[in-house]
Amino acid sequence: xxxxxxxxxxxxxxxxxxxxxxxxxxxxxxxxxxxxxxxxxxxxxxxxxxxxxxxxxxxxxxxxxxxxxxxxxxxxxxxxxxxxxxxxxxxxxxxxxxxxxxxxxxxxxxxxxxxxxxxxxxxxxxxxxxxxxxxxxxxxxxxxxxxxxxxxxxxxxxxxxxxxxxxxxxxxxxxxxxxxxxxxx
Numbered sequence: 662x663x664x665x666x667x668x669x670x671x672x673x674x675x676x677x678x679x680x681x682x683x684x685x686x687x688x689x690x691x692x693x694x695x696x697x698x699x700x701x702x703x704x705x706x707x708x709x710x711x712x713x714x715x716x717x718x719x720x721x722x723x724x725x726x727x728x729x730x731x732x733x734x735x736x737x738x739x740x741x742x743x744x745x746x747x748x749x750x751x752x753x754x755x756x757x758x759x760x761x762x763x764x765x766x767x768x769x770x771x772x773x774x775x776x777x778x779x780x781x782x783x784x785x786x787x788x789x790x791x792x793x794x795x796x797x798x799x800x801x802x803x804x805x806x807x808x809x810x811x812x813x814x815x816x817x818x819x820x821x822x823x824x825x826x827x828x829x830x831x832x833x834x835x836x837x838x839x840x841x842x843x844x845x846x
Contacts, residue, residue: 679832680739681725684751688734690718693727696736696751697744701784702726738832743783756836759789759827763796763843782827790820796843 685696691714693699699717703710711717718734721727726740741751748758759778765771774796778789797819799810826839 680737680742681728682738682753683728683735684738684741684753685736686730686733688727688736690714690734693718693721693734693736696746697721697726697740698746698781698784699744702744705783741781743781745779745781746784747779748781749779753835756838757830757832759785759839759841761789761793761796761841761843765845767844767846769842786824786827790816790823793823793841793843794819 685692688696694714694717699721700710702721703717708720711720718727721740722729722734726737726744728735728737736751738754741748741754742757745751745754749755759782761774761776761778763773763775765773776792778785778792780788794812794816798813800813802809802811823841826841830837830839
């Protein structure tokens, strides 16, 4: 549902539709395929990848990821935020890159790592959640004959926390990003 990202400007009381706004203008069909991970899009939609570029473009237009403007195309914010190969390519969206910062201890004095996830949210989500889960503490449990790792936090809970932090950000504000901070406790 495209209205999922609809935001409201409280200053002017004007409805702002994030997803249909333009993230990149003046693109050729080749540029669209260069900047968006179209293969992942078709895989996620469980559709076979088309045999020609025009069919790829037509499907992206149909789903609101791009807009045709005369002889060129524009990538919408929806297309960019979900399927960008690299959000740094989209000046309007690069401040929406997800950052994961891990600290040593229970304060921000010592940073262990600071990692950016620059792919669009749809294509980078699984890797992001796995990365976070791998940083979280776990216990080794020794059973009758086997050892196994047991995570201290359920993977489903981490997935939901990450999804909610990404999706519930205010998309009408350009200067905010999702920041996930991990402390030793």
